Amino acid sequence: MISLESYLVVAAALFSLGLYGILTRKNAVNVLMSIELIFNSANINLIAFSRYVTGDTEGQVFALFVIVIAACEAAVALAIIMSLYRILKGVELTDASALKG
């Protein structure tokens, strides 16, 4: 039987990869993909806890809400990226520096 800790460590590695992507990518679409990785790692944790710690299905309902919010987030983020592209003629985040002090 696979232990709870194995699932948590794999989810932590997925989270760290997503964090690395957010910090190092210049392209806004790529940053969005990294955010999706982080959503997925949180979902793995929720479902692993619902199986091993509480033993019921309530964690799966929470994961379902996370998926709904991820869908909303992707739609709105892509709309923002389109507007950014229209203004900057590109989606490089280092160019979006109008608010930089």
Next chain:
Amino acid sequence: MEAIAPKIIFWVFAGLMLGSAFVVVHGRHLVRSAFALLATFFSVAGFYAMLGADFLAGVQLLVYVGGILTLILFGVMLTNRIYNLELETATFQVVPGALVALTVFGCLVAIIYNTPWSKAALVEEGPTTPAIGRLLMTEYVLPFEVASVLLLVALLGAAMLVRRRTDL
């Protein structure tokens, strides 16, 4: 010998997930990153199935692969001049970013192995869809309705944001 098979499947899914996630965050090619994300979503769905969440595995495939990944591919196509076949994306702050990510990963692993998790008795695996449906219609009916309003607002907001402001 049947205890070996789940372990092999687990590590195959974990390797596929982390390898494709590395391609997503470190690959040079934007379209290739998007397709590596497909493999990541598939292996996460495999994890859900191994954890006994059959309904969630189906939802993961339908919503993430069918919806969000298609949306991201549209984003890739619409925000790049597709006739330049390179579509290469740059990275910056690689060393500080890797340091931060590795530190966070180390802290998380230390916390995971030092916490005494209270383990419940493993329940019998079975279809989870009736239980989820019952919870959504009784205990979580308010979050369910709020989520539907959120989806509507996100739909309208996205349509407002991408429209050209000529007829205002």
